[in-house]
């Protein structure tokens with residue numbers, strides 16, 4: 001599979017990465033270990049060698065599963081993107097939200113990226129991932145209690161130590177990216193982006209293009225909705241946070257379905273599923289380096305990987321964009 005250079009860094013990624021959030025189970029109503037390991041293996045077999053994870057995904061579980069699945073494979077055969085800066089162990093940093101762990105115990109989530117925290121988190125991630133370096137190390141969410149310069153001085157130190165190859169941010173505004181760039185060259189900005197969530201196109205993408213950062217879109221399937229499988233009245237597993245999200249109200253499911261119905265003939269003409277069409281479109285949007293598609297099992301990975309097996313003409317791509325332009329979300 002073609003590899004794309006991530007920003008100005010030396011890291012090369014596949015245009016689609018395996019997103020390892022759901023396999024951590026937390027916020028996704030649980031996850032099966034066997035299915036998770038099978039999903040990662042299927043990704044590698046399909047040529048998707050870039051994997052995005054985070055310590056907070058299942059509180060170490062996702063990173064642990066990634067480490068287990070990759071054990072014994074040559075280190076130059078895959079790229080690990082992980083993150084830092086979420087704190088569920090203590091009440092330090094910037095309060096983020098109230099949540100429950102996988103046993104239903106309540107806790108408060110904080111965003112915290114102090115120098116000591118970043119250095120410690122990196123050691124913990126390396127251990128769980130069973131590797132001695134991370135290809136891309138990203139702050140997970142901005143932390144208003146730590147100066148951005150302090151966080152990225154720590155990240156620079158990790159780079160000098162050879163523990164990480166490149167630095168990235170997630171969920172940063174253009175002003176925060178600007179500030180971080182005073183301390184470190186960023187390779188990427190990981191942000192939410194899908195056919196029905198295109199807010200980044202206005203400022204975030206143009207800035208990335210100007211400053212040489214790759215955009216890493218997350219939730220390109222809008223957490224499964226754009227596969228077309230979710231119908232109004234859908235019953236989610238307990239603990240699945242899609243229930244209650246604005247995109248998953250019955251009215252917005254209906255609006256999304258109308259958009260999918262409009263573009264389905266293009267998918268059909270390529271013998272592709274809607275998920276494959278949506279991922280293909282996202283991969284070819286301006287500024288996009290690597291689309292993070294999440295999957296829980298082998299079947300979903302294999303299905304999504306076929307997004308590479310066809311090419312959309314410019315006319316088809318534009319037709320899909322025009323249909324997406326007409327989409328709007330209904331308020332709750």
Ligand SMILES: NC(=O)c1ccc[n+]([C@@H]2O[C@H](COP(=O)([O-])OP(=O)(O)OC[C@H]3O[C@@H](n4cnc5c(N)ncnc54)[C@H](OP(=O)(O)O)[C@@H]3O)[C@@H](O)[C@H]2O)c1
Nearest residue numbers: 019020021022170218219220221222223224292293294303
């Ligand atoms: N930096 C951040 O703040 C941040 C935030 C969110 C995500 N991310 C990253 O981005 C990745 C992807 O985002 P995401 O997982 O939120 O959303 P996504 O890729 O839009 O959706 C993934 C989910 O959709 C369903 N699905 C995927 N392929 C399918 C298929 N072929 N057929 C049917 N269902 C399918 C699965 O859930 P079900 O089977 O349960 O329906 C899967 O877990 C994450 O794994 C994570 O690595 C980062």
